Amino acid sequence: MRTVAVLGGSAVGSVTALLLARTGWQVTLVDDEFDLFSTPSPQLRARPGAPHTVQAHGFMARTLHELTTRLPDVRQALLDAGAPLITFASMVPPHWVDGGRPGDEQLDCLRVRRLTLDRVLGEAVAGQSGIRRVDSRATGLLLDESGPVPTATGLGLEDGSSVTAGLVIDAGGRRSPISRWLADAGIVQPQRVDPCEVIYYTRHHRVVGDAPRLNAGFAQIHQFPSFISLLFLGDNDTGMLAMSTHGKDPLLKRLRHDAAFSAVMAAMPGFEEWAVALDPIGSVFCLGALDNRMRFLVRDGRPVVRGLHQVGDALCMTNPTRGRGLSMGLAAAGALCDLLGDESLDPDDLALAYDAWQQRVLAIYYRETAASDVTLDRQLRAGLAGQAIPRNAPGIELPEGHPVTSEDLDRAADADPDLLRATFRATMLLDDERVIASERVAARTRAVLDALPPSPGRPPPPTDGLHDRSVLEAVLAPYA
Numbered sequence: 344m345r346t347v348a349v350l351g352g353s354a355v356g357s358v359t360a361l362l363l364a365r366t367g368w369q370v371t372l373v374d375d376e377f378d379l380f381s382t383p384s385p386q387l388r389a390r391p392g393a394p395h396t397v398q399a400h401g402f403m404a405r406t407l408h409e410l411t412t413r414l415p416d417v418r419q420a421l422l423d424a425g426a427p428l429i430t431f432a433s434m435v436p437p438h439w440v441d442g443g444r445p446g447d448e449q450l451d452c453l454r455v456r457r458l459t460l461d462r463v464l465g466e467a468v469a470g471q472s473g474i475r476r477v478d479s480r481a482t483g484l485l486l487d488e489s490g491p492v493p494t495a496t497g498l499g500l501e502d503g504s505s506v507t508a509g510l511v512i513d514a515g516g517r518r519s520p521i522s523r524w525l526a527d528a529g530i531v532q533p534q535r536v537d538p539c540e541v542i543y544y545t546r547h548h549r550v551v552g553d554a555p556r557l558n559a560g561f562a563q564i565h566q567f568p569s570f571i572s573l574l575f576l577g578d579n580d581t582g583m584l585a586m587s588t589h590g591k592d593p594l595l596k597r598l599r600h601d602a603a604f605s606a607v608m609a610a611m612p613g614f615e616e617w618a619v620a621l622d623p624i625g626s627v628f629c630l631g632a633l634d635n636r637m638r639f640l641v642r643d644g645r646p647v648v649r650g651l652h653q654v655g656d657a658l659c660m661t662n663p664t665r666g667r668g669l670s671m672g673l674a675a676a677g678a679l680c681d682l683l684g685d686e687s688l689d690p691d692d693l694a695l696a697y698d699a700w701q702q703r704v705l706a707i708y709y710r711e712t713a714a715s716d717v718t719l720d721r722q723l724r725a726g727l728a729g730q731a732i733p734r735n736a737p738g739i740e741l742p743e744g745h746p747v748t749s750e751d752l753d754r755a756a757d758a759d760p761d762l763l764r765a766t767f768r769a770t771m772l773l774d775d776e777r778v779i780a781s782e783r784v785a786a787r788t789r790a791v792l793d794a795l796p797p798s799p800g801r802p803p804p805p806t807d808g809l810h811d812r813s814v815l816e817a818v819l820a821p822y823a
């Protein structure tokens with residue numbers, strides 16, 4: 344019997360455990376907060392091990408795609424729990440739907456709060472044979488250091504006992520202790536860090552009456568020099584409004600007060616219809632600032648440790664400005680479980696194959712997201728200093744010397760339903776093969792752009808309402 348110990352039973356750890364148990368693994372899933380999220384009626388409160396789970400979440404199509412293809416019963420359970428789909432057709436204007444195309448259903452997204460997602464996943468785990476849940480804090484990584492490369496053999500637990508297993512998977516999130524435990528054993532894990540000082544304020548709401556149309560397909564987004572606001576809809580007529588600000592902005596720290604949050608919400612131009620449709624549930628949750636980080640367990644073509652793999656935020660953590668975290672986490676869990684199903688791979692081959700997938704697929708999604716986050720940080724910093732706001736980062740990473748740019752793709756996608764789908768697939772993390780960077784897509788982009796009138800260029804930035812810092816100061820003045 345193949346045995347695995349999974350550290351962390353939140354969304355990505357639960358999915359990993361389910362995938363492995365269903366392919367014959369004996370799984371021990373370790374988390375010390377099952378009682379906070381895997382209960383029939385979880386409370387809307389920040390839990391110490393994963394405070395971000397109360398923050399606004401919108402999920403790229405890849406999240407639903409992973410559930411549809413790998414865990415269809417979980418997808419159904421989410422629908423049954425009141426989490427509807429946002430179809431591709433509802434996200435774009437009718438002329439872009441253009442009669443529909445085979446595969447459009449892959450572009451659908453899920454509308455769900457983390458609270459509901461984690462509960463439904465918890466129920467699936469509880470009902471799954473082959474998974475043993477251990478409600479405990481893991482306090483160390485067991486290592487066999489007798490060979491040339493140390494091998495992970497299990498997890499130590501807070502009561503002094505341990506879980507031994509043939510494989511250890513780290514799904515312990517962005518603050519996973521595994522890197523520290525490896526360092527304590529003299530194993531330095533390579534990593535890439537892209538700093539970002541953005542802070543998030545979220546308040547949950549009930550949506551009353553008919554929901555207005557979302558201005559950005561799966562979300563309602565408004566960008567101002569000092570903050571960006573994102574509304575994601577959740578299950579059971581809920582909506583989560585987030586405001587992202589710069590960590591060094593003293594004025595916007597006032598958003599932590601419920602009344603200040605509501606005042607800014609009510610003053611946002613273009614948000615009027617939504618503001619009257621949202622009834623607050625509970626108070627504002629604040630979180631930040633979080634660096635983007637990608638970790639590796641292979642250095643110079645060799646694993647730094649055997650029998651240990653990472654998934655989810657433990658492997659790759661990005662700021663949520665592009666709503667990609669869970670999609671990347673589930674994609675990694677799926678890729679790892681596929682490789683574990685290939686019994687011809689020895690542990691080193693497996694580590695190298697997973698690292699190759701990480702470099703070929705995940706690293707591109709990571710770099711695109713990190714570029715957006717770092718740019719948002721600079722934009723908010725410029726807004727705070729009253730300087731010109733830098734342009735957005737390219738949405739899609741293209742190779743050096745590619746014949747078209749990410750902006751060209753966006754503009755052509757507005758005029759061509761097939762290019763629209765190609766860019767959608769890339770931004771929704773469904774394009775692991777990078778069709779978007781192919782010569783074929785570049786040629787079509789050129790042809791579409793050649794038939795369009797010249798671009799009018801960027802319109803001047805608005806200066807009215809909350810775009811003017813003094814107006815924002817006046818709105819927030821009562822909450823000093």
Ligand SMILES: Cc1cc2nc3c(=O)[nH]c(=O)nc-3n(C[C@H](O)[C@H](O)[C@H](O)COP(=O)(O)OP(=O)(O)OC[C@H]3O[C@@H](n4cnc5c(N)ncnc54)[C@H](O)[C@@H]3O)c2cc1C
Binds near residue numbers: 375481520657665672
């Ligand atoms: C403000 C914010 C907004 C976000 N918005 C989005 C969004 O819109 N869309 C999106 O896709 N993603 C979003 N994300 C990212 C998303 O939340 C993460 O990618 C996702 O939660 C990662 O899941 P995970 O299972 O890897 O880790 P986590 O959810 O962090 O879970 C880690 C688990 O490990 C457990 N654990 C850790 N250490 C130990 C230990 N020593 N012993 C026992 N248990 C341990 C913790 O209790 C926890 O349950 C957002 C993140 C933030 C911060």
